[in-house]
Amino acid sequence: MSSSSAKAAREALAAMDPRLPLHARLREALTERLRGGEWPPTEPLPAEAELAQDYGVSLGTMRRVLTDLVDEGLLERRQGNGTYLRRMQAQNSLFRFFRHYRQGDQVPASRILARETEPAPADVANALGERTGARTLRLHRVRLYDGEPFLVEDIWLPLPTFERLRDVDLDQIGDLLYPVYEQLCGQIVGSADEELWVELADGRIAELLGCSSGEPVVVVERVARTHSGTPVEVRRSRGLASTFRYRVEIH
Incomplete structure (x- = not known):
């Protein structure tokens, strides 16, 4: 992710309701980008560590949010190939x-x-x-x-x-x-x-x-x-x- 995109990611996270826990705000911010079509289903999301760095959160927090989105059916993990936006089967x-x-x-x-x-x-x-x-x-x-x-x-x-x-x-x-x-x-x-x-x-x-x-x-x-x-x-x-x-x- 470019420095401008990373800045936008942090600004989007900061704009979330501050009363919510960090992982809830991060999930909402990331969900907006996913639903907006930023990453097509044919391409994997950036690595967990890269996303965590861009949002300024810990790797554990990012991993928890991505796991939540997998459990909710928005994302899917492909063994050895990354995390993708899920197509409905x-x-x-x-x-x-x-x-x-x-x-x-x-x-x-x-x-x-x-x-x-x-x-x-x-x-x-x-x-x-x-x-x-x-x-x-x-x-x-x-x-x-x-x-x-x-x-x-x-x-x-x-x-x-x-x-x-x-x-x-x-x-x-x-x-x-x-x-x-x-x-x-x-x-x-x-x-x-x-x-x-x-x-x-x-x-x-x-x-x-x-x-x-x-x-x-x-x-x-x-x-x-x-x-x-x-x-x-x-x-x-x-x-x-x-x-x-x-x-x-x-x-």
């Missing part, structure tokens, strides 16, 4: 809920059936922090195991943030979308909220899932956000209720 989320008899550990295949620019419905716009009718890119896709659909997804992305996804060849979009968001649009998903409910399959969903119209399906709605808290995706995934399993550990 969202691909496993839905598969805590939906089970397929051929699933195993494989990532399901994806097929995008439609890609359209459309006004955001009121509930989607609200979740994205946009006005009703704001332009979005909607992806309609199915997730498959061995060619057999088991999830149907509708995904809304705000424009112009995701403009580059409008025209990219669909063959360049793999089975996982978050790496594409990062590579093409510079949007890194750091967290998400999910909500579940049950509804009856309409004709469109029933045809894609190979079930009868009116059969119960579980809807998982995800609102994904960047590390700074900006919502960048609304996703609704629908799967047959007969394949849905809910499991939670209570201690």
Whole structure:
């Protein structure tokens, strides 16, 4: 870190609420920089000793704060490779809920059936922090195991943030979308909220899932956000209720 950056780091720490303990002020100051995108997930943070020196704190205090941020899920440590801003590992989320008899550990295949620019419905716009009718890119896709659909997804992305996804060849979009968001649009998903409910399959969903119209399906709605808290995706995934399993550990 340059001398000017080190000076800025100490000034930011000094600006924190003096009633808080030093480690709490340091955590808040460092979190602001992390959420502001100063270090991309592809590059490690400076070494603990360097950060401690720049902030004018002990190595033990810096190490404690970094450990707290790892425990909170903002950072991750990679053995022998440093400490990084954590990417959210969202691909496993839905598969805590939906089970397929051929699933195993494989990532399901994806097929995008439609890609359209459309006004955001009121509930989607609200979740994205946009006005009703704001332009979005909607992806309609199915997730498959061995060619057999088991999830149907509708995904809304705000424009112009995701403009580059409008025209990219669909063959360049793999089975996982978050790496594409990062590579093409510079949007890194750091967290998400999910909500579940049950509804009856309409004709469109029933045809894609190979079930009868009116059969119960579980809807998982995800609102994904960047590390700074900006919502960048609304996703609704629908799967047959007969394949849905809910499991939670209570201690």
